[in-house]
Amino acid sequence: MATNFIRRTTKILVLNPNSSKSMTHGLEQGIREMELSQSTEVHTYTAPDESPASINDGNDVHNSARIVTQNLDEIGLLKHYDAVLVACFSVHPLVGMLADRDGEFGKLAVTGIFEASILTCLSLLRPGKKWGIVTTGKFWEQHLSEGLDSFLGIQSNVSSTKFVGVETTGLNAGDFHGGVDPEVVQEKLVEATTRLLKKGDVECVVMGCAGMAGLEEIIRSVAVDEYGPEKAHELLVIDGVRGGIGLLEQMVRSKRAFRKP
Structure with missing residues (x-):
């Protein structure tokens, strides 16, 4: 046959x-x-x-x-x-x-990639753990926070027990691809990630810009400083x-x- x-x-x-x-x-x-x-x-x-x-x-x-x-x-x-x-x-x-x-x-x-990152984080988070976003300019703090509420159907006056917020680098998307000195990019990304991780129990960090692809190790290095090597090893860095x-x-x-x- x-x-x-x-x-x-x-x-x-x-x-x-x-x-x-x-x-x-x-x-x-x-x-x-x-x-x-x-x-x-x-x-x-x-x-x-x-x-x-x-x-x-x-x-x-x-x-x-x-x-x-x-x-x-x-x-x-x-x-x-x-x-x-x-x-x-x-x-x-x-x-x-x-x-x-x-x-x-x-x-x-x-x-x-915004919506996909949210769903990816929620599928991976362990009970009691939290997630947040590191992104580019100030505009995105309110834009992404309100967008998250809308996507999940959450009223704006209801706080999330999982989402710790949006921290910004002050850069724009083009800066991550040769727009500014790579050392400046690293410095700004470290500062924003540090603020995010200091909010505690953050298990998942979303890179809130497509231009951040490839910079995961900078975020992981901050987690080592903030959480120690063992806990940092469990950190999930999400590329949307x-x-x-x-x-x-x-x-x-x-x-x-x-x-x-």
Whole structure:
């Protein structure tokens, strides 16, 4: 009896909504180091040149969403993919906009690195342990805190027993890819991480910028100073791009399993 080998490939698009090609290259380096299913393909996209080179505030967020949406519609790219990861650590409108249009592209799974990082942390935290975010500029403290409440359906006047908050470096996303001296980047990241860990029992630190990929060891070195080597060894440092790709793999399988054909 003859048999045929059939392999169904999952194609994921990692979408950088800013126009920095160097940031996309940084994302690609981290993705290459991931352990992925052999049936998963990952492709990257960089926003057109008219999109902000670094997304630093609300105007940049919304301008990038407008420009990328127009470009994606013009080139018809999404019809070739099963999932999209919006690689901007913000409450980015593209996540909802693309998710609402999944019927146009088949069963399209969509998430952002912000949302994926939250779900990754909550799945990994041990009872009684806490998590927080280290990110770039002051704008993101309120933006991300309010975004977390909205994503989890928490009223703003209700405090979380797990989330210790957002600490900022004062840098912008482009600074992590050659914008400033690497020693300055390290100094600012150490300072922000120290403030976060001093809040106590932090088991999970989220790198709140796609440009931070590859800087995990700086965060771990702070944990050694604050918590000691044994406890620091247990620290989880979350890269939202890696977490998002893993989550999307599962989302694609779940859509295929639980949604009506």
